[in-house]
Amino acid sequence: MNPRYVSTRGGGAPVSFREALLQGLAPDGGLFVPTRIPSLPEGWRDAETLPEMGTRILAPWLAEEVGAARLGGIVEDALAFPIPLVPLSGEWDGVHILELFHGPTLSFKDVGARTMGRLFAWALDGEEVTILAATSGDTGSAVADGFAGVPGVRVVLLFPEGQVSEVQRRQLVAQRENVRTLAVRGTFDDCQRLVKAVFADPQGARLSSANSINIGRLLPQMLYYSWGLRAMETPPVVIVPSGNLGNLTAGMLATEAGLPVRRFIAAHNANAGFARFLGGGDVPAGDSVRTLSNAMDVGVPSNLERLRHLHSDEALRQRIAGEWAPDDDTLRTMREVFDATGYVADPHTAVGLTAARRESARLGTPVVVLATAHPAKFPEAVHRAIGQEPETPPRLAALMDAPERFETVTPEVRALRDALRR
Numbered sequence: 001m002n003p004r005y006v007s008t009r010g011g012g013a014p015v016s017f018r019e020a021l022l023q024g025l026a027p028d029g030g031l032f033v034p035t036r037i038p039s040l041p042e043g044w045r046d047a048e049t050l051p052e053m054g055t056r057i058l059a060p061w062l063a064e065e066v067g068a069a070r071l072g073g074i075v076e077d078a079l080a081f082p083i084p085l086v087p088l089s090g091e092w093d094g095v096h097i098l099e100l101f102h103g104p105t106l107s108f109k110d111v112g113a114r115t116m117g118r119l120f121a122w123a124l125d126g127e128e129v130t131i132l133a134a135t136s137g138d139t140g141s142a143v144a145d146g147f148a149g150v151p152g153v154r155v156v157l158l159f160p161e162g163q164v165s166e167v168q169r170r171q172l173v174a175q176r177e178n179v180r181t182l183a184v185r186g187t188f189d190d191c192q193r194l195v196k197a198v199f200a201d202p203q204g205a206r207l208s209s210a211n212s213i214n215i216g217r218l219l220p221q222m223l224y225y226s227w228g229l230r231a232m233e234t235p236p237v238v239i240v241p242s243g244n245l246g247n248l249t250a251g252m253l254a255t256e257a258g259l260p261v262r263r264f265i266a267a268h269n270a271n272a273g274f275a276r277f278l279g280g281g282d283v284p285a286g287d288s289v290r291t292l293s294n295a296m297d298v299g300v301p302s303n304l305e306r307l308r309h310l311h312s313d314e315a316l317r318q319r320i321a322g323e324w325a326p327d328d329d330t331l332r333t334m335r336e337v338f339d340a341t342g343y344v345a346d347p348h349t350a351v352g353l354t355a356a357r358r359e360s361a362r363l364g365t366p367v368v369v370l371a372t373a374h375p376a377k378f379p380e381a382v383h384r385a386i387g388q389e390p391e392t393p394p395r396l397a398a399l400m401d402a403p404e405r406f407e408t409v410t411p412e413v414r415a416l417r418d419a420l421r422r
């Protein structure tokens with residue numbers, strides 16, 4: 001039988017995947033976790049394409065509920081882009097970069113968001129829902145792309161006007177079917193406050209969220225770990241540039257399912273609460289600080305509750321090492337990797353590479369660094385590090401020229417409610 005899902009806070013009876021997907025958060029405020037973790041199916045390494053492997057691996061999780069053929073179609077449609085493992089050379093020999101950023105919005109979030117969008121279409125089965133999300137960066141555009149044109153789904157995105165980079169803004173305001181973008185005259189905190197207020201009192205609207213706490217985004221993220229590591233004979237150290245820890249949680253699920261990994265490293269920027277926790281410190285609390293790798297600027301990682309439900313603190317500390325790097329180190333790593341190998345890394349990936357440098361010197365074990373964003377999303381930081389701008393892939397160039405559509409609203413709950421009614 002496919003696993004069912006319970007709340008990390010223990011409330012309520014186990015629910016189906018469909019219910020967990022549509023609810024997002026459990027009714028008691030906890031996060032949904034699977035009641036058991038199915039093993040990787042025999043022969044998983046033999047799949048020839050990513051969608052084929054993805055379908056095989058997700059089958060024991062979802063095939064009974066979703067239907068095997070429908071599941072295959074969803075995965076194939078969602079993951080229609082390459083995820084290559086790129087080896088570095090010279091002094092970076094032994095370090096491999098798993099490039100997760102070849103999807104439509106050029107961040108790894110496309111994997112989860114696109115699969116989740118298609119799973120939503122299946123789960124809604126003709127009903128209607130509004131996905132409401134506040135975003136400061138990559139999540140918004142990945143969700144907009146992942147749900148655009150999905151029958152029954154309307155997406156409303158909020159972002160703080162003037163506080164995202166030009167590339168991020170263009171990606172958010174590009175016209176898409178069923179997607180409305182609201183530029184809020186305020187801060188990211190204002191956006192989140194408005195969204196929370198409307199969720200607390202939806203006044204009849206059927207709302208759902210699409211952030212990384214949704215189990216429907218997490219499960220597909222297991223796939224690229226298996227895909228990337230399929231040909232490795234020695235279990236590698238896997239380095240995950242981390243913020244809300246969704247990516248790392250998916251990696252831990254993959255190893256629980258049987259994927260051989262020597263150890264994980266959670267690589268953070270100056271928002272290093274989880275790294276300190278792994279070193280024996282308290283559970284992270286408190287505000288985030290702004291860094292160059294802004295998609296990882298998280299004070300309290302939302303998926304930590306899930307990780308601590310699935311594993312004891314002792315087990316987490318044994319299986320995951322925490323590292324962190326300030327912006328100066330990140331920029332230096334970008335320059336050093338470029339000088340030594342010609343590889344252009346974005347600032348998030350470079351936080352991971354900074355940890356890789358320390359690790360590969362120490363171990364002589366293969367190291368896999370997850371590359372979470374395309375460098376072209378962060379031209380300013382790349383220019384600062386290596387003195388030239390990254391090449392713009394055709395996909396991004398097209399988006400930069402796409403027609404824009406957005407509305408500007410004041411940072412008031414009333415303004416958001418009005419906009420939702422229109």
Ligand SMILES: *Cc1c(COP(=O)(O)O)cnc(C)c1O
Nearest residue numbers: 138243244245246247295372373
């Ligand atoms: C969201 C994001 C991260 C952090 O991922 P989590 O799953 O929240 O830990 C890292 N890098 C990039 C580029 C991102 O967009």
